[in-house]
Amino acid sequence: MDSSAGHTPEPGSPDEPVVVLGVVAAPGQAIGLARKLVEADLTDHIQTTFPGARWQLELLEAGVVQPPAGDAEIVDATRDLLLEHEWDLVLCLTDLPLHVGKRPVVAHANAVHGVAVLSVPALGATGVRQRARGIITGLVGQLLGADADDLREHQKSPARSALRHRVRQLGTDVDEAGTAFTARVLTGNLRLLTGMVRANRPWRLALGLSRALTGAIAAGVFALVTADIWLLADTFGGIRLTGVALGSIIAITATLIIGADLWERGSSRQTREQVALFNIVTVITVVLGVAAFYAALFVLSAIGALCLVVPQVFGATLDHPAGFTDYLEVAWLTCSLATVGGALGAGLETDEAVRDAAYTQHPAEPI
Known part of the structure; x- marks a missing residue:
């Protein structure tokens, strides 16, 4: 700095x-x-x-x-x-x-x-x-x-x-310590951070994690055809559904970062800014990649719910006519559970596979 x-x-x-x-x-x-x-x-x-x-x-x-x-x-x-x-x-x-x-x-x-x-x-x-x-x-x-x-x-x-x-x-x-140091790294290098995150193309993270994607799809299919999930989605409400969604995103993010040892620790004062930048970019990259993963699963869950969940059976299980909002709630909870399944699958990925998915490397040209 x-x-x-x-x-x-x-x-x-x-x-x-x-x-x-x-x-x-x-x-x-x-x-x-x-x-x-x-x-x-x-x-x-x-x-x-x-x-x-x-x-x-x-x-x-x-x-x-x-x-x-x-x-x-x-x-x-x-x-x-x-x-x-x-x-x-x-x-x-x-x-x-x-x-x-x-x-x-x-x-x-x-x-x-x-x-x-x-x-x-x-x-x-x-x-x-x-x-x-x-x-x-x-x-x-x-x-x-x-x-x-x-x-x-x-x-x-x-x-x-x-x-x-x-x-x-x-x-x-730089010899500042703690939160103040990290805040200065974040604000002082905002443009650099933006460029580094963009270069990593975090939205492509899910495509490189085949085991995580397989685990998510398996969990989603199981949840989508389970009547208990329909009842939970109907009774949870927006706050609980949001909490489950955040919990699932945190779970897969932590699994990827900790499981593949993506978090670094600075061994000296001279390298602390680099390590702080690396860790900040890593967290942002993985969070954005998982968010894209979650959004894609939500779309697939919504389509699956509309195609596979029969309205008459759905309404009889809920004890009231099933509307479009009820389908979205089922898709939302299904998506969150599928993301947790993705976290379990991510734990089976090799460290090299996770790092290759998280960090895009670009050819350099002379200037």
């Missing part, structure tokens, strides 16, 4: 913020390329492209995973190194192929984790250093939470852009 709201330190002064970018490269071709880039002009190029703080690159040779390994494993292992070395951002040059979904890519950035990954073999045989420098610049921009509009604004006027402010924030140590 930027603790000097009305004062911007001069470049080169002791008070100038410092952003540390860790560069982790696998032994062999990757570390050779990384050394050439760092020893050449990569630091100066990033400094010129993203002013607002003094950039410092720290090079580390490490094979972060043992092949074969998926993208999620590479990101997780690189993220661990970021926290261990107290870097602000990290770039991993790997000798393994990369994929986003089933599509091969040269590189991708995960702004939520602060991790970018570049596949060195995918750069080709010629013009490797120049191409790598351009791609790395694009990756750094995405790690800063930039979208296409931000990058265009930054290129037109780097001195006034939101990216410059983000760089200065990232390089400024």
